[in-house]
Amino acid sequence: MNEQSPASASPILDVQHLNVSYGAFQAVREVSFSVYGGEIFGLLGPNGAGKTSTLSAVEGLLKPDTGTITVAGYDTRQKPLHARANMGVQLQATSFQPELTIAEIIRLFASIYGVNLDDAAVKEKLAAIDLEAAAGKKIAELSGGQQQRVSLIISTIHNPQLVLLDEPTTGLDPQSRRQLWERMEHFRNNGHAVLLTTHSMEEAEAVCDRIAIIDHGRIIAIDTPEALIDKHRHDPEVLKAVRKGKVTLEDVFIGLTGTAVRS
Amino acid sequence: MLETSIPKNSAVLAALLRADFTILWRNRRSLRLVLLLPLIILFSWKGLVDKLGGVFVLSSCITIGLTSIGLMGYTNSIARDRDRGVFQRLRVGPVSAWTIMTSRLLVQVAMILLMTILIFIGGYFVDHIQLSPAGYVAGLLLAMLGGAVYLGMGQAIVGRIKNPDTVNSTTRLVYFVFIMIGMFGEFGMLGEILGKVVVWSPYGVVRRVLASSLAPATWTIENTYALLASAGYAAVFIVLGVKWFKWESK
Numbered sequence: 001m002n003e004q005s006p007a008s009a010s011p012i013l014d015v016q017h018l019n020v021s022y023g024a025f026q027a028v029r030e031v032s033f034s035v036y037g038g039e040i041f042g043l044l045g046p047n048g049a050g051k052t053s054t055l056s057a058v059e060g061l062l063k064p065d066t067g068t069i070t071v072a073g074y075d076t077r078q079k080p081l082h083a084r085a086n087m088g089v090q091l092q093a094t095s096f097q098p099e100l101t102i103a104e105i106i107r108l109f110a111s112i113y114g115v116n117l118d119d120a121a122v123k124e125k126l127a128a129i130d131l132e133a134a135a136g137k138k139i140a141e142l143s144g145g146q147q148q149r150v151s152l153i154i155s156t157i158h159n160p161q162l163v164l165l166d167e168p169t170t171g172l173d174p175q176s177r178r179q180l181w182e183r184m185e186h187f188r189n190n191g192h193a194v195l196l197t198t199h200s201m202e203e204a205e206a207v208c209d210r211i212a213i214i215d216h217g218r219i220i221a222i223d224t225p226e227a228l229i230d231k232h233r234h235d236p237e238v239l240k241a242v243r244k245g246k247v248t249l250e251d252v253f254i255g256l257t258g259t260a261v262r263s
Numbered sequence: 264m265l266e267t268s269i270p271k272n273s274a275v276l277a278a279l280l281r282a283d284f285t286i287l288w289r290n291r292r293s294l295r296l297v298l299l300l301p302l303i304i305l306f307s308w309k310g311l312v313d314k315l316g317g318v319f320v321l322s323s324c325i326t327i328g329l330t331s332i333g334l335m336g337y338t339n340s341i342a343r344d345r346d347r348g349v350f351q352r353l354r355v356g357p358v359s360a361w362t363i364m365t366s367r368l369l370v371q372v373a374m375i376l377l378m379t380i381l382i383f384i385g386g387y388f389v390d391h392i393q394l395s396p397a398g399y400v401a402g403l404l405l406a407m408l409g410g411a412v413y414l415g416m417g418q419a420i421v422g423r424i425k426n427p428d429t430v431n432s433t434t435r436l437v438y439f440v441f442i443m444i445g446m447f448g449e450f451g452m453l454g455e456i457l458g459k460v461v462v463w464s465p466y467g468v469v470r471r472v473l474a475s476s477l478a479p480a481t482w483t484i485e486n487t488y489a490l491l492a493s494a495g496y497a498a499v500f501i502v503l504g505v506k507w508f509k510w511e512s513k
Contacts, residue, residue: 059355061511072267082267085357095348099289100282111278112356114270 011070012037012086012161012193013058018067020053020217027053029217031067037161040184040194042208044201046257050217051197055166058195059089072161085113087162088155090148096139102126102150103135106157113158125153145176152183163187165196169203181207201250211249215257225249232256269357279353279366287370297336298378301328302385309390317392321382322474323446325406326466328378330441333413334420334434337371341421342430346512354510368414375410379403394477401476408490409469411497416465418504425512441466468492 011034020028028050035041045051056062058069060080069076072086096105103122110117117125126132129149131142139147148168156163165184169177184207187194198204204211205225212222221228232238233247238255242248287294301324308320344350353363383399386392394402417434424430441464447453448461449470461467468489475486 061351061354074267081269081357081359084355085267085269087355089355091348091352091355095352097282097286097344097349098347099286104282104285108278108282109356112270112275112353112358114268114274114357 009036011035012072013041013195014068014070015054015058016068018054018057018069019065020050020057020062021065027217028057028064031214031217031219033212033219033222035162035193035195037191037193038188039209040188040196040207042204042211043195043197043214044199044204044211044253045214049214049257051214052166053217054214055164055195055197059087059164060084085158086160087164088158088160089164089166090151090155090168091166096151096154098138098140101136101138102131102142105139105150106154109154110157115158117157125157129153144171145173145179148172148176148180152180156187161192163192163194165194167197167199169198169200177203201248201253205249213253213256220256228252272359272362275358276362276366279362280369283366283370284373287374293336294374297328297331297374298381300331301325301378301382305382305385306389312390312392317386317390317394318398318474318477320390321386321392321394321402321477322470323449324382324386325379325402325473326409326445326470327442328382329375329406329409329413329469330438330466332371332374332378333410333415333417334438334441336374337367337414338417338421338434339427339431341367341417342424342427342512345421345425345510346427348511350510360510371414372407372410375406376403379406395479397479398477401479402473405472405476405490408493408497409473412465412469412493412500415497415500415504419500419507420504422504422507422509425509427512445470463492465493465496468496 013035015034016032018028018031019026031050031054033041043051043054053062057064058071058076060076060083069083071083074082074086076083100108103119103126106122106125107117123132123135126135129152131146131149134142134146134150139150142150152168155165163184169180172180181203184194184196188209196208208225210222210224211228212219213228214220221232223231229247229249229252232252232255235255237258238247238251241251241254241259243251304327305320305324308315308324312320350363354360379402383394383402416437420433420437421430424433444453444457445461445464445466448458449467451458453461462471471486471489472493475482475489
């Protein structure tokens with residue numbers, strides 16, 4: 001497994017021997033990986049594989065059974081607020097207060113992250129995502145793509161070292177998806193570490209520098225998309241999954257995780 | 264490692280309070296309903312003040328208002344926002360969990376103060392109920408205790424039940440039972456046994472404590488027992504509510 005990143009020597013996110021269980025069900029088993037500054041790291045897996053549990057443990061939303069997670073050098077158990085101050089999180093759901101306007105939501109989260117924004121700064125932030133006119137609108141009045149742009153601006157309002165994106169392009173049209181990819185690449189190019197979960201192999205191939213495939217709670221492969229394809233192109237299960245003559249990341253994914261539909 | 268600065272709890276709390284009060288103001292319709300019901304009862308009971316006594320009327324209206332705020336307002340807003348993921352969105356920031364809940368509770372405390380003061384004003388000008396200054400101050404303070412009973416009960420309900428629609432229907436049912444059985448039980452319309460149960464129920468003890476606080480000179484040992492029972496109910500509901508509460512509805 002390729003644990004090294006060409007971008008930076010010390011990881012911004014370091015997850016070691018993570019175990020998470022819900023009662024008798026163990027969702028995450030001995031998961032270890034690192035994400036470095038200047039890279040986009042994809043966490044891929046079928047439904048119920050343990051992606052969201054891993055991400056929730058990193059975000060501090062659930063308590064792992066065992067294992068360590070450090071963000072920018074801060075242990076998420078010992079220094080949870082310091083760790084969270086160094087990460088920006090975009091959750092799957094549009095989880096902002098529907099009664100507040102976009103400008104009010106931005107100001108609220110800026111204050112929570114210790115960033116002072118006056119009206120002009122809020123307008124500037126919104127202008128950067130072509131939503132200057134939306135300052136007085138409620139979140140439900142925006143399209144899915146606009147909501148995602150607002151969510152991303154809020155997630156990164158404090159210029160965090162680590163950006164966590166949980167299936168950020170689900171439901172977006174191709175234009176909005178491309179725009180979001182460009183923003184992810186912008187973060188990477190500015191030295192941020194980006195951890196992305198996605199079901200889209202196209203997205204993983206297009207933007208991720210490295211990916212980890214997780215299944216039944218375990219990481220079964222970590223490498224660059226190209227290296228993963230090269231490594232597994234002759235696996236019988238991968239060859240069975242090939243549909244258009246050329247081995248793709250999706251074929252490797254299906255080959256490694258199986259064809260059975262997960263609930 | 265670069266030094267990371269964490270926002271002060273006071274700054275976070277101020278930001279959350281600003282947002283929560285804005286949300287309360289934007290939800291003016293439900294705010295008006297919560298405040299109007301006890302006022303409507305207060306005004307409609309004007310003719311009964313001589314028969315029932317001013318403190319009984321005021322304490323009943325305040326108790327109904329506290330029930331509305333604790334069970335209908337607070338509980339449903341917590342259930343709804345938890346289901347939307349609002350709490351999870353806040354919790355992924357450098358925010359201590361207690362600041363999120365403290366902000367919510369302070370909004371409710373402000374509501375309780377507003378409701379109680381409106382009832383005092385309505386009682387004075389419309390029903391011509393006058394209390395001593397000590398009665399007004401004690402009434403405000405013990406309205407807070409009564410509020411703790413119902414907010415704790417709401418917290419226990421939203422802790423035990425995750426689905427916001429089920430929380431809504433449960434709080435409506437509990438609200439209806441409390442108001443109807445509480446009021447009719449105290450009037451002696453439901454028999455002697457149920458009447459005694461009502462007297463020592465959360466509704467009965469809160470109303471009794473409020474009534475005696477509005478006329479401090481009439482305080483008896485029975486009222487002290489009711490005060491202790493109210494504090495006990497509040498403690499039990501709050502402990503259960505905190506123990507059962509989960510930040511996400513899944």
